[in-house]
Amino acid sequence: MKLEENIPFANVHRIGSKNDSVRRGKPRGIIAKFLHNKDIMKVKKAARNLKGKNFYVNEQHPTEIEDRRKKLYPLMKEARKNRANKVIMVRDKLYVNDVQVIPEESEFVFSSDTPHRPPRPRHNKRQRVGSSTGSAPDQNDDR
Structure with missing residues (x-):
């Protein structure tokens, strides 16, 4: 490698x-x-x-997620044929041009109520945690 x-x-x-x-x-x-x-x-x-060797690398996902991904693979392949499309699969969600694609039984539908951008990678940073000593409202305030 x-x-x-x-x-x-x-x-x-x-x-x-x-x-x-x-x-x-x-x-x-x-x-x-x-x-x-x-x-x-x-x-x-x-x-x-x-590439071109008898080895490969892939991520291991739970069975439920793998089943959902299997439904999205044909659509991902079709979307990648048009090189102008930006195609990203994040776990079990497929994004084509920053719009999530949801498979239906007969045809694929673009979802409009889902976020339009896939989550960004975290780059090994821990999330910030707010302090628990925030300022509480004054109980003697006579507004």
């Missing part, structure tokens, strides 16, 4: 049995849990160096 620095992992393990992978003729998958979100982003960016 052409990554120069060492990346610390919280946990790494292989899935499936060794006998099953030998029978199928495919290598066993690896699941890695990263310590830092910035390392996930580095690996995802470096994954394009694997």
Whole structure:
């Protein structure tokens, strides 16, 4: 993947049995849990160096989200055919030109009541927390 620095992992393990992978003729998958979100982003960016090889990198989502994403993949592929479209999938939501696309049974409909921009990445920053010592209204105020 052409990554120069060492990346610390919280946990790494292989899935499936060794006998099953030998029978199928495919290598066993690896699941890695990263310590830092910035390392996930580095690996995802470096994954394009694997193009044309027998390896790939993807995120693992819960089954419910994967089912919703499967419905959106054909629409995403169709939207990407027109290179003028900006197509982003965030977890189980598809945005085409900053408008969320909602699949219906017969056709795809653009939603107008959803936010028009996907959430921005956090870049390893913690959210600010307001102080609990805010100024309370004066109880002796005779307004």
